[in-house]
Amino acid sequence: MPTATLTSKGQTVIPKAIRDHLGLKPGDTLDFVVQEQGDVLIRPVSRDVRDLKGLLRRPGQSPVTVEEMNRAIRQRKGKVE
Numbered sequence: 810m811p812t813a814t815l816t817s818k819g820q821t822v823i824p825k826a827i828r829d830h831l832g833l834k835p836g837d838t839l840d841f842v843v844q845e846q847g848d849v850l851i852r853p854v855s856r857d858v859r860d861l862k863g864l865l866r867r868p869g870q871s872p873v874t875v876e877e878m879n880r881a882i883r884q885r886k887g888k889v890e
Contacts, residue, residue, distance in 0.1 A: 823851075 811824035823833065831853050833839075838854040 811826050813821040813824060815821050827833075833853060840850075840852050840854055842850040842852065844850065
């Protein structure tokens with residue numbers, strides 16, 4: 810189990826294995842959540858949706874239009890044009 814030491818200034822280093830697991834990068838913000846039992850959860854703050862732009866785009870693949878998305882939704886519901 811990864812551990813860390815608290816400095817006299819209240820600072821600590823998050824172990825690399827934990828940073829990797831959470832996908833943390835310098836400048837990321839963390840939430841500390843105290844649960845009823847007294848346990849504390851540390852989790853990355855949810856990212857702004859704009860940070861996700863281009864996440865699923867593959868090289869050479871053209872973007873999907875809104876019309877194409879709507880058509881796919883209608884087809885999924887069984888309402889083919």
